[in-house]
Amino acid sequence: MAEFxxxxxxxxMEQGTVVEWLVKPGDPVRRGDIVAVVDTAKAAVEVECxxxxxxxxxxxxxxxxxxxxxxxxxxxxxxxxxxxxPAPEPMPEPAERVEAEVRVEPAPRRPRPRPVAAVPVTPIxxxxxxxxxxxxxxxxxxxxxxxxxRHDLARAVHHAERxxxxxxARRLAAELGVDPAAIEPARAGPVRAADVRAAAPAEPAxxxxxxxxxxxxxxTAATRAAEQRRTTDMxxxxxxxxxxxxxxxxxxxxxSTIDLGTAMAWLHAHNRAVPVAERLxxxxxxxxxxxxxxxxxxxLNGHWLDGTFHAASTVDLGVATALRGGGLLVPVLRxxxxxxxxxxxxxxRDGVARVRAGRPRSSDLVPASITVTNLGDLGVDLVHxxxxxxxxxxxxxxxxxxxxxxxxxxxGVRPVVTVTLAADHRATDGxxxxxxxxxxxxxxxxxxxx
Amino acid sequence: xxxxIDDRVAAELVTASLLTIVPDADVGSLGEHTDLRDSLELxxxxxxxxxxxxxxRSGRRIDEDDYDRLRTMHSCVEYLCEHGMSRPxx
Numbered sequence: 001m002a003e004f005x006x007x008x009x010x011x012x013m014e015q016g017t018v019v020e021w022l023v024k025p026g027d028p029v030r031r032g033d034i035v036a037v038v039d040t041a042k043a044a045v046e047v048e049c050x051x052x053x054x055x056x057x058x059x060x061x062x063x064x065x066x067x068x069x070x071x072x073x074x075x076x077x078x079x080x081x082x083x084x085x086p087a088p089e090p091m092p093e094p095a096e097r098v099e100a101e102v103r104v105e106p107a108p109r110r111p112r113p114r115p116v117a118a119v120p121v122t123p124i125x126x127x128x129x130x131x132x133x134x135x136x137x138x139x140x141x142x143x144x145x146x147x148x149x150r151h152d153l154a155r156a157v158h159h160a161e162r163x164x165x166x167x168x169a170r171r172l173a174a175e176l177g178v179d180p181a182a183i184e185p186a187r188a189g190p191v192r193a194a195d196v197r198a199a200a201p202a203e204p205a206x207x208x209x210x211x212x213x214x215x216x217x218x219x220t221a222a223t224r225a226a227e228q229r230r231t232t233d234m235x236x237x238x239x240x241x242x243x244x245x246x247x248x249x250x251x252x253x254x255x256s257t258i259d260l261g262t263a264m265a266w267l268h269a270h271n272r273a274v275p276v277a278e279r280l281x282x283x284x285x286x287x288x289x290x291x292x293x294x295x296x297x298x299x300l301n302g303h304w305l306d307g308t309f310h311a312a313s314t315v316d317l318g319v320a321t322a323l324r325g326g327g328l329l330v331p332v333l334r335x336x337x338x339x340x341x342x343x344x345x346x347x348x349r350d351g352v353a354r355v356r357a358g359r360p361r362s363s364d365l366v367p368a369s370i371t372v373t374n375l376g377d378l379g380v381d382l383v384h385x386x387x388x389x390x391x392x393x394x395x396x397x398x399x400x401x402x403x404x405x406x407x408x409x410x411x412g413v414r415p416v417v418t419v420t421l422a423a424d425h426r427a428t429d430g431x432x433x434x435x436x437x438x439x440x441x442x443x444x445x446x447x448x449x450x
Numbered sequence: 451x452x453x454x455i456d457d458r459v460a461a462e463l464v465t466a467s468l469l470t471i472v473p474d475a476d477v478g479s480l481g482e483h484t485d486l487r488d489s490l491e492l493x494x495x496x497x498x499x500x501x502x503x504x505x506x507r508s509g510r511r512i513d514e515d516d517y518d519r520l521r522t523m524h525s526c527v528e529y530l531c532e533h534g535m536s537r538p539x540x
Contacts, residue, residue: 271514276502279514281494324472324491352495377493 002051003071004035006060009045009365010330011388012241015067016040018060027055029075034361036072041233042329043355047362053077128153227325234327245386249304250425253384256437258444259407260400261414266447283374284345286397286417286440288450291315291336293439294370299428300393300421300436301369309392309427314338318368318388321352329355330371330388331364341450376400376417385422392424393436455508460530464523467503471496482524504530 006016017039029035034046035055056074060066125148129136132153139148173179173196183199245251263285271279294301294315302311317336321329331351336344351364371388376399383396398418405414419440423433443450465477472490480489487497501520505512508530512520519529 268514276498276505276511279498281498283494322491322493349495349499377487378491 001056002053002075002077004049004051004073004075006038006066006068006070006072007047007362008068008367009038009040009047009360009362010042010237011367011390012237013040013042013068015065016045017065018062018072019044020062021058021073023055023073025055025057029053029055032363038362041237042327043230043234043358043360045360045362045365049075051075051077125153231326238328241388242386245389249387249389251387251422252425252430252433253420253422254430254433254437255382255418255420256441257416257418258441259405259414260417260444261405263444263447264400264415278342278345280341280345282400282417283376283397284341284348285444285447285450286374286419287317287319287333287336287348287372288339288341288344289440289443290370290372290395291317291333291339292443292450293436294393295337296439297432297436299432300423302392302427303367303369303390304392304424304427305390312369314369316366316369318371318391319348319352320371320373321355323356329360329365330368331355331360332366332368334363334366370395372397382418383420385420387422387424392427393433394422395440396420396422455531457527457531460527461523463504463507463530464526467500467507470503471499477523480523483522485521486523486526487521508533 006018009016018036019039020037021035022037023029023033023035029049030052031048031050033049035049036047038045038047053075056076058073060070060072066072126136129139129148134153136148139152173183178196178200183195260282264282267280267282267285292315294317298311299309301315302309304310314335315337317333318330319333321331323329331348331354333339333344333347333351339347351360354360354364368388368391370391370393372395373383373385374397375383376397379399381398381401383398385394385396387394396419398420400415400417402413403416404411405416406412407414419437421433421437423436468475468477468486468490471492475490480486486492486500490496492500497517501512501517504520504526510533516529520526
């Protein structure tokens with residue numbers, strides 16, 4: 001039996017809200033499946049499952065706020081618990097199952113009958129339920145002895161009124177231009193996000209311009225309040241993390257200007273030879289070079305915890321990504337040093353697209369071991385970064401610009417970029433930082449090896 | 451099949467392509483000569499997506515050497531009209 005826990009979706013996350021379950025007890029899940037949507041200060045995150053098996057129980061209801069690490073669900077992994085091992089949890093109570101069924105039953109609802117006598121019900125609840133047309137045998141009681149409370153009833157009413165499309169799926173459908181009513185769910189229950197994705201054309205057909213504008217305007221108005229709250233929360237989260245960085249970390253800063261002539265020529269040649277969808281951008285070369293350098297100079301790749309440096313075993317590269325409308329999210333490219341350029345480019349595009357669309361996945365927001373910020377697209381020459389604790393280094397790239405450059409005693413015009421390092425002086429000294437920047441420079445002179 | 455497209459069709463293609471990347475952009479209010487990357491805050495990934503979209507819609511491959519031609523609405527329209535489309539899609 002595996003516990004599916006509230007994941008840490010960023011160094012600054014302490015708790016999260018389960019917004020929606022995308023699975024119910026009895027559903028088979030595979031590692032990597034999206035099983036829930038969790039709301040953090042920064043985003044509604046699609047959380048992926050770490051295990052393969054069958055959902056045994058949901059331990060936390062929708063709308064509940066729980067700290068990071070709290071078990072959210074039990075997953076029966078295969079093979080079942082080893083013989084002799086005591087079952088870690090009692091068998092699921094019927095009540096839990098019923099709760100899940102209430103939630104996912106499409107209209108007309110066919111509740112599984114359950115002895116009504118088992119649930120203590122007060123007359124007022126019975127009256128309210130009758131008025132709302134709710135069958136009390138389908139309601140999960142959270143009160144003493146399983147008693148149904150007003151809150152439980154309110155929830156049941158809400159669920160009953162909810163159409164057979166999960167709210168998250170509905171939002172996704174609107175964004176992808178799919179009619180949720182026309183979707184046949186892959187399994188019994190409501191139309192889920194996965195169904196919407198499956199129904200959406202691989203490359204969503206461009207709707208006529210006018211209707212795009214109209215629907216955009218409508219959805220913009222509807223979501224403005226939520227966006228505003230998110231912006232405030234995100235600002236607070238960034239403020240907290242950056243204040244901590246400035247309070248705790250003695251930064252040192254180094255800079256180096258690198259000739260990108262060879263790298264850019266290689267890049268253009270590559271891009272001429274491949275389909276447009278496989279083109280690389282200069283940033284991906286810089287990210288890969290940084291990841292390789294971080295693998296080489298491991299003193300900068302890891303975390304400062306409890307007064308000591310803990311080296312990370314892989315380079316999980318955070319890519320600071322500005323969101324339209326303000327704020328910052330850091331999708332992470334796991335094991336970037338060992339990932340081929342083309343795949344890294346795909347993952348970068350996907351990850352950035354997801355966080356910008358407000359639909360990051362939990363795998364996008366795993367803790368990074370080092371972070372890169374690339375402000376070159378804004379025309380900035382040089383970045384003096386602030387480290388994201390508990391990491392010990394932040395790498396900044398400015399714009400790729402053409403500059404007069406001396407090579408072998410001759411002056412020419414070359415594309416150059418200024419790379420900076422902000423590093424934690426508790427963990428390393430300038431000599432190591434210098435070695436790291438030198439390693440990046442070396443890698444960018446041999447782009448064909450990246 | 452090559453055909454010459456008019457300014458209006460070209461502008462619609464550019465607008466539709468931009469809207470897939472910045473869905474709430476008010477493309478109509480941008481000036482003819484406004485820098486698209488600056489005003490819509492397109493980074494290199496966004497711009498690559500724009501090039502992909504525009505290429506797909508106009509049915510022609512846009513090379514990196516032509517990126518400079520796609521700076522503004524005016525220059526995009528000029529570029530598209532000059533090269534025509536092999537597979538027009540309204």
